[in-house]
Amino acid sequence: MTTPSLDAHLQVERTGFSLDLALTAGAGEVIALLGPNGAGKTTALRALAGLLPLTAGHLRLDGKALEDPAAGLHTPAEERPVGVVFQDYLLFPHLSALDNVGFGLRCQGRSKKESRAEALPWLARMGLEEHSAKRPGKLSGGQAQRVALARALAVGPRLLLLDEPLAALDARTRLDVRSQLRRHLAEFDAVAVLVTHDPLDAMVLADRLVVIEDGRVVQAGTPAEIARRPRTDYIARLVGLNLYQGVADGRRVKLASGAELTVADELTGPAFVAFPPAAVTLHRGRPDSSARNVWELTVAGLDLHGDQVRADLTGALPLAADLTPAAAAELDLSTGASVWATVKAAQTHAYPA
Amino acid sequence: MRLIDTAPVRAKRGSRIPLALLLPALLGLVFLVLPLAGLLIRAPWSAMPSELSSPAVWDALRLSLICATSATGVSLVLGVPLAWLLARTEFPGRRVIRALVTLPLVLPPVVGGVALLLALGRNGIVGRWLDSAFGITLPFTTTGVVIAEAFVAMPFLVISVEGALRAADPRYEEAAATLGASRLTAFRRVTLPMIAPGVGAGAVLAWARALGEFGATITFAGNFPGKTQTMPLAVYLAMETDPDTAIALSLVLLAVSIAVLVGLRDRWMSTP
Numbered sequence: 001m002t003t004p005s006l007d008a009h010l011q012v013e014r015t016g017f018s019l020d021l022a023l024t025a026g027a028g029e030v031i032a033l034l035g036p037n038g039a040g041k042t043t044a045l046r047a048l049a050g051l052l053p054l055t056a057g058h059l060r061l062d063g064k065a066l067e068d069p070a071a072g073l074h075t076p077a078e079e080r081p082v083g084v085v086f087q088d089y090l091l092f093p094h095l096s097a098l099d100n101v102g103f104g105l106r107c108q109g110r111s112k113k114e115s116r117a118e119a120l121p122w123l124a125r126m127g128l129e130e131h132s133a134k135r136p137g138k139l140s141g142g143q144a145q146r147v148a149l150a151r152a153l154a155v156g157p158r159l160l161l162l163d164e165p166l167a168a169l170d171a172r173t174r175l176d177v178r179s180q181l182r183r184h185l186a187e188f189d190a191v192a193v194l195v196t197h198d199p200l201d202a203m204v205l206a207d208r209l210v211v212i213e214d215g216r217v218v219q220a221g222t223p224a225e226i227a228r229r230p231r232t233d234y235i236a237r238l239v240g241l242n243l244y245q246g247v248a249d250g251r252r253v254k255l256a257s258g259a260e261l262t263v264a265d266e267l268t269g270p271a272f273v274a275f276p277p278a279a280v281t282l283h284r285g286r287p288d289s290s291a292r293n294v295w296e297l298t299v300a301g302l303d304l305h306g307d308q309v310r311a312d313l314t315g316a317l318p319l320a321a322d323l324t325p326a327a328a329a330e331l332d333l334s335t336g337a338s339v340w341a342t343v344k345a346a347q348t349h350a351y352p353a
Numbered sequence: 354m355r356l357i358d359t360a361p362v363r364a365k366r367g368s369r370i371p372l373a374l375l376l377p378a379l380l381g382l383v384f385l386v387l388p389l390a391g392l393l394i395r396a397p398w399s400a401m402p403s404e405l406s407s408p409a410v411w412d413a414l415r416l417s418l419i420c421a422t423s424a425t426g427v428s429l430v431l432g433v434p435l436a437w438l439l440a441r442t443e444f445p446g447r448r449v450i451r452a453l454v455t456l457p458l459v460l461p462p463v464v465g466g467v468a469l470l471l472a473l474g475r476n477g478i479v480g481r482w483l484d485s486a487f488g489i490t491l492p493f494t495t496t497g498v499v500i501a502e503a504f505v506a507m508p509f510l511v512i513s514v515e516g517a518l519r520a521a522d523p524r525y526e527e528a529a530a531t532l533g534a535s536r537l538t539a540f541r542r543v544t545l546p547m548i549a550p551g552v553g554a555g556a557v558l559a560w561a562r563a564l565g566e567f568g569a570t571i572t573f574a575g576n577f578p579g580k581t582q583t584m585p586l587a588v589y590l591a592m593e594t595d596p597d598t599a600i601a602l603s604l605v606l607l608a609v610s611i612a613v614l615v616g617l618r619d620r621w622m623s624t625p
Contacts, residue, residue: 049527049531050530050531051527051530051531076530077527077530077531078530078532078533078535078536080531082531083531083532084528086524086528090525092525092528092529092547094546094547094549103529103542104532104533104534106542107532107533107534107535152532155533
């Protein structure tokens with residue numbers, strides 16, 4: 001990446017909430033802002049779109065300053081080369097699908113006829129040519145999503161923003177639309193930023209994830225990096241890993257709670273340890289196995305997770321364990337029961353904090 | 354879904370409506386319908402053709418329709434932007450201004466007429482200046498009728514349009530902005546079409562109010578046949594001298610009102 005296409009430092013102060021997010025991206029890159037509800041994802045998106053003024057920081061796109069509160073510069077939304085796909089699409093209900101897509105072109109001064117002629121190929125790319133005369137109310141959720149995408153792309157934005165693009169769809173449509181969206185985003189030559197709380201959407205659609213919590217970046221990287229080395233409980237839960245933070249000394253990591261973990265990687269200083277719930281083995285009595293990590297824990301809850309039983313354990317350390325329903329029955333697991341849990345050092349992954 | 358499906362519940366309950374509600378309800382209905390029935394029963398039907406053939410009647414009706422429609426036009430041009438300002442912007446004193454806008458709704462129209470005279474009359478605070486600088490005189494002219502009617506009718510439109518604007522999702526305007534629409538374009542091309550039913554309902558209300566305007570009109574514009582004498586003034590005047598003519602004129606107004614209501618009901622004022 002030479003000079004970044006998008007160079008933003010978004011700072012927004014509001015009562016009870018502050019956002020401080022640095023974001024850079026090269027042309028053609030797809031960034032996913034991932035975070036729990038209330039983390040500031042939508043605020044960031046609105047700030048990028050120009051719908052919410054920055055308190056401080058800056059926003060530059062393709063080398064051109066769009067916003068710089070220190071210099072008193074705020075380019076209004078309608079003058080930014082930014083396209084937005086809203087969560088519930090906000091297609092204009094009184095216009096046909098074709099005129100929705102042509103709306104931005106008309107705002108650029110094209111005649112009705114010209115805008116329609118230019119909008120039609122966009123609908124065709126989305127496979128919606130035969131629906132061009134329909135009003136949004138007559139479109140299915142998946143079709144409306146594609147019309148919204150076509151409408152945002154038709155004006156040739158240099159930054160495309162997508163707010164929870166798949167959240168309003170049912171599970172079946174979602175799968176279909178996700179793969180199409182992935183294709184359209186891959187073809188898009190400028191920067192795309194999408195906001196989601198669904199890790200699967202983020203990992204499928206984005207080249208790079210930026211995880212935010214409480215208005216701050218807690219982790220950024222490729223989907224693979226983040227899935228392998230989560231740095232907060234939120235991400236660990238999203239990617240389905242047990243995660244602990246402690247201080248490493250060789251192959252032992254001491255946690256704040258006093259519990260110790262033996263790991264395969266050798267390192268010193270503050271460290272994270274992560275391992276999947278499937279790496280945990282449960283026993284009714286004290287095991288004689290070679291595993292170095294052995295704890296006696298209490299079952300806090302059980303629920304079905306796909307075809308596995310997920311046991312939530314508490315005690316010296318909180319732990320999630322996956323086992324087959326048969327194994328769960330054999331162990332006679334129930335809430336409040338006492339079990340021994342073992343984890344082989346070789347199945348853990350330790351990395352510096 | 355069960356909550357919405359009220360039809361069977363309603364049918365079941367219909368059999369035992371409490372008398373304490375039914376009686377006043379029926380009385381209220383009679384109270385509203387009886388005067389209209391009286392008008393129809395006592396109408397001099399045989400004399401109607403001759404009553405209505407007088408050119409004075411048609412002059413008054415024509416003037417009424419022109420003035421009410423012009424007043425509605427003025428209300429639309431000024432009232433819709435005013436409603437937008439009240440619904441979509443924040444400024445100090447917005448609540449006070451909103452109260453001022455709705456004041457003509459509750460103000461006795463005669464008081465409105467007096468107020469208009471004091472403001473736009475020949476010696477009024479603005480009227481004096483209009484007279485001396487441009488030679489424009491508003492009171493006791495047809496334009497004065499339009500002004501008096503607009504003064505009384507515009508609040509109905511503003512309230513109706515403001516309600517529609519508040520109910521419309523402002524994020525559509527944001528969506529339009531991200532597509533390059535200025536605030537004015539977004540209003541014109543997105544918001545206005547979306548609130549059209551509210552604007553239509555407001556315009557009908559304003560038009561009906563303007564058509565029936567009496568107090569402010571007679572105070573500010575006077576009662577000159579062919580110039581400022583609208584139907585309501587003609588009815589009132591005829592009542593003193595020739596009741597049959599008054600009834601005939603009233604029937605014409607009633608017919609016009611019903612025609613408007615029927616013509617627009619399906620489009621704008623349909624309620625479940």
